[in-house]
Amino acid sequence: MAVFVDVCSLFEGAPKASVDQIGEDNVNISAQQYQISRFRKRADSQPNEFAAGQLFSSVLERLAMGLALKESNGEGAIESNVTSLANPTVLNGLLSVLRGSEIVSSQKMTYREVWGAIVRCIVGDLPDQINATDVEKYLDALVPEAADPEAEFTRYMDLASGRYSQALYGATAELADSADSLRNPVTRLTQMVDPVRDALPGDNSAGTTGWATAVSDAFAGQVEGGSPLRALFDSVHSEDPFRLAVGPFDWKLDATFKAVSEKPDLAPDKRFLFIAWYGGYLMRLYATANGVPAFRAEIDTWTAAWVLSPKIPDDLESRLMTLLKPARVQGAPEGYSLIPIYDSRTNPITGSSRPQLALRTSSIDMETESAGEALFLKIKEGAKDIRPVLLDFPMVREAMACGEGYSGVTELSDITSPRLERFRAARLVPGDWLDAQRYRVVDGMSDEVLSVGAVG
Incomplete structure (x- = not known):
């Protein structure tokens, strides 16, 4: 018997197989044919329909229970990751992005890469920086102090690298891609579908390819001291997955951005850097929650060609x-x-x-x-x-x-x-x-x- 463990994607529905005993000596083995879903239709799926989704859900369920017992305020990036991804709709968007990275890279993830994705989406790149016993000490050292708005926002940018929508693509406090994104076996695949690489204008409605207009419009009021996150949150419809993905950490980050943008003596180059970085942050958070990878139109076209074959x-x-x-x-x-x-x-x-x-x-x-x-x-x-x-x-x-x-x-x-x-x-x-x-x-x-x- 030959077992092809890498033929099927862990982010697609697994073909069911049945083994029936016929008489005493005969066994009938039958299996469904492997099918790939149209990428656009994944929004109607549930995480438990996929092997990778089942693993994600099991881990997040246990972590969510731990947070509930700890009575955490949820203002940290890690706590916000668990709270956001514990929602099946938000998790489904993340799984769609991971599936998109498989198609773009022409490489299927094994359980090893799936576990790596789980780790990055919960604690970012902390395992590469510190030992497991030093996590709380490390995070306490990063807690921003109520001091200068510029220093506080810079510290929050470092903390935001651990938010799942940033860590998944290897995005850091810098605008340029980090070297880690090319070394890590997960981000080496996912950085190819970083939504910022293909932020097409549009309203993300059915049948359209664009999605980024709502994010860019959210910064229109920022010139007058408004909140980009509040503007984006209020502009999307009530059932948009983005609303479910936003956590307490995001509101704290937005408040510090608003404070630093109102600083009168902020250098122009710093102001540009902060706006560009925060714009990318909100783009990734919005797109990942909605299951929008870079090159979504081409990914959907490829899945359509597979489904319609020949x-x-x-x-x-x-x-x-x-x-x-x-x-x-x-x-x-x-x-x-x-x-x-x-x-x-x-x-x-x-x-x-x-x-x-x-x-x-x-x-x-x-x-x-x-x-x-x-x-x-x-x-x-x-x-x-x-x-x-x-x-x-x-x-x-x-x-x-x-x-x-x-x-x-x-x-x-x-x-x-x-x-x-x-x-x-x-x-x-x-x-x-x-x-x-x-x-x-x-x-x-x-x-x-x-x-x-x-x-x-």
Whole structure:
């Protein structure tokens, strides 16, 4: 028997299996097929539907009981983490972000990474800094004193690094990414989906991709000494998960921000730093509570392609076609593609070109095939099968950057380029060059059929 422990995500529903005894000697084993949920529909899920969610819930339930017995005021970051995540709606948002990090990184979390995520979401990076016996002493030393507002807010920025919505992404009191976010096995995945990386304007309503307008609007009144947290809290609807995620620590942090922003002699560079940092803090808290990772639209498109396989969503299919075979004339959605024969790379010719020999490609048909979590793009050119292309997040993101017949470029182009090169090179097999009409001499914006005949 072979056991594939890494085939299924711990953040998706586990396929159920049944073992039935038939007679004395026969056993019938049946199992459901593994399914991936549309990312947008995860908002309707419950944490206990997923193996990782069950583990999170069990740990948080025990910690919440401990806080109740301790009669804590909940004003610390750790206490606020437990209180916030003990709510199933808030926890479900966190699980969605973790699932998004799996899709973006093309790497599934094992129970080891899940435990690491639990630790970071409760106590931040404290295990890397101190021993377990020194936790209370360490936190007492960080308690801000009622002194200068600037010093108090700076201390609160350090404390806020332990808030779950900051610690999950390795965010610190600095604006730049910390070195820890690349070393830690959890944040190495989650920092890719830090919501601040992709804060699109919008109201986070159904069918839209944007979500960050409410956060940016919350700072409009800050110029007049208002509270950004109160403005954001009041602007969202009563059932928004963000309201459930906000804890006593967040209100204390907001009060110190309001105080330091009203300080008349605060240096302009410090004021900018504090506003930028606190804006990022509220963005992460709001987005994580709502289950919004960076690149949510592309993540949802990938899950849609997996669910609909072998069909491809219409919008993705047209963009993939542009990515795979960009038109000779940029912007022509149904245009043909020309691949240079003697160049070192198989980048299709677009726009004006120096004189060269090229091969005009035929139309292609595409469908997908899933294998576990992997999704492959199967391509046919006429009756010929071309080698499959892995359709993962980088390929989807690169495709979604294309539009109206124009090719796009993203930060993931270095990952997708080798695959596209192999796909295009496979179309230059000599045995397929017999059709003389496909040979073209390209010069400037024109291309003519190459004809070879006897001299004289």
